[in-house]
Amino acid sequence: MTQKLIAIDLDGTTLNAQSLITPKTKAVLQETVKAGHIVSIATGRPFRMSEQFYKELGLTSPMVNFNGALVHLPHRNWSFESETLFSRDIVFDILAQKDELQLDYVAAENRDTFFVDRIDFDDAYLFSNQKPTEANLLKNLKSNPTSMLVQTTNEMADTVAKRLTAQYSDYVDVRTWGGPKAILEIVAKGIEKARGVKIIADALHIDRQNIMAFGDEHNDVEMLEYAGWGVAMANGSVGAKAAANDQTDKPNTEDGLADYLETRLLKKVAEKSA
Structure with missing residues (x-):
């Protein structure tokens, strides 16, 4: 199995309309990690508004906050950490x-x-x-x-x-x-999620072609373009869908991210190993 870096946006992508992670999405993301892949949150939110989801999913991976202005390994020193300020x-x-x-x-x-x-x-x-x-x-x-x-x-x-x-x-x-x-x-200026995801991928020695990214808004466009396989949500903007290689069949309100990972990644791995 080739290890993938799965970069996931939060609002409109991983989270439902109530800004929550559903039990199904949580289970599938944890199964994805268990299968050997790396799941990293890439969000416009500050860490204070995304830490709860990081903990809920039980992640130990680096993450992207502030749309790429902060790239860090939460609660740990990390030599690849990056924080960009402005006046x-x-x-x-x-x-x-x-x-x-x-x-x-x-x-x-x-x-x-x-x-x-x-x-x-x-x-x-x-x-x-x-x-x-x-x-x-x-x-x-x-x-x-x-x-x-x-x-x-x-x-x-x-x-x-x-x-x-x-x-x-x-x-x-x-x-x-x-x-x-x-x-x-x-x-x-120049801060975008793609930059943050690249820092993580380089640090973890993941080739660009093995990056899978999920997003729904214009702040996800560069990340979707940069990833080897960019996936826009069914509820995504026109720009996000144009930048992506594919899109989910279901919106974030119907576990679209989990459904895609389950059917397009985990199921294929299971079939190959069968």
Whole structure:
């Protein structure tokens, strides 16, 4: 059996509509690891919002956070770790445009800190299991961040993304999350999931042709293109499907990822060994 690196996006891919891993998806991913393959999470989420899924799946592999701005082996020292920052001045500049851009909040963080400009609202999706360190960005953000998050309305998301890209395209990239909220993530220029997956593959001596990647949104496009076999979700965007080699028969709400791995990878391995 040829060992595969299976790179999995979270929102819209591994997670269902309730942002949970179903029992079937968990079982199939664990069976995939048991079969000798490496499953690595590659997400736009920060580690604080993805650690629970890493633990739930019982993974021991490196993972990609912040769309590639952080590549690490959770809770362990790893010589291949990579974290890319950008200037905090951009955070302050966008904060000054908050009302004009109709932003609900502006947040900035890295692996150890999480600052937001206001906490007078309850957003479990943003905060997950960790409240922000402080609400006053101007006062407390003293170092360059790995990532920024801003939330706007679904109607304004495309406009905001285009405005921010026009202003700061020399320094940062603006990405959308695939979840239920209109959240935009801002990371250093050139950061993408494909870069993070390549770091992991090189570290583990996995050839590009043996990388299988799953995703659904435009922040997965480069990863789907880079992988030896890119798989877009049935619920994926037009861009994701165009970048992929194949797509799942079922959406994330029907265990599409698990179904694909079960029928296209695990079943074939079982047939060959029979």
